[in-house]
Amino acid sequence: MRQLLAIAFCLLVSTTISAQTDSTSTFWKPSPRNYQVKHAIEIEALPFVYLSSGYHISVGYRYKKFRFRASTIDVGTFNQETQNDAFERFESKGSFGLFAGYNVWKNLETYVFLDNQKFDITQKSTSETRIKNYLTPGLGISYQLFIGRYFYLQPGVHLYVRSNNTTQFSDGSVYSLPTEIVPVIRIGVRPWKKF
Secondary structure, eight states: OHHHHHHHHHHHHHHHHHHHHHOSOOSSSOSSOGGGOSEEEEEEEOHHHHHTTOEEEEEEEEETTEEEEEEEEEOTTOOOOOSOTTEEEEEOTTEEEEEEEEEEETTEEEEEEEEEEEEEEEETTTOOEEEEEEEEEEEEEEEOEEETTTEEEEEEEEEEOOOSOEEEOTTSOEEEOOOEEEEEEEEEEEEEEEO
């Protein structure tokens, strides 16, 4: 049995090696390369929000090195407040964003965005909640790590630029929405493309 498995393994390896030498295209390095696409539709999601009973969907169009996309998000039970222990902040249904990006090198993309963020802000001591909308500009950078031709992971970092975004509560306390640097990782699929 071990000999049969060893022979099967050797045949598999030799076939893979010969297939790779016969062609310049492989599963991990397809030819043409994924970043050489001229037109593409891309659909993405932030997987962590689904773990907290939320959702996120993003649809984008790529034209050569430019990419434009729109997204909507509800983070569910995920508390996004990391700087002020007296409050909780949840991005809720109705939040959406517009993104415009440029591939500066291979699959490395920089982009600007404008998010209309709808937050449920709760003061922990009184349980008082305020619902506020903020129009937030920002900058981002991310890299598409393709798994074959269709699927990819896209880790990145967002800088949310906020100023004068305050919410006052009935006891006189004030919550200030901070400028933040937030790591993100999206999973994506490219269902249509043209080279």
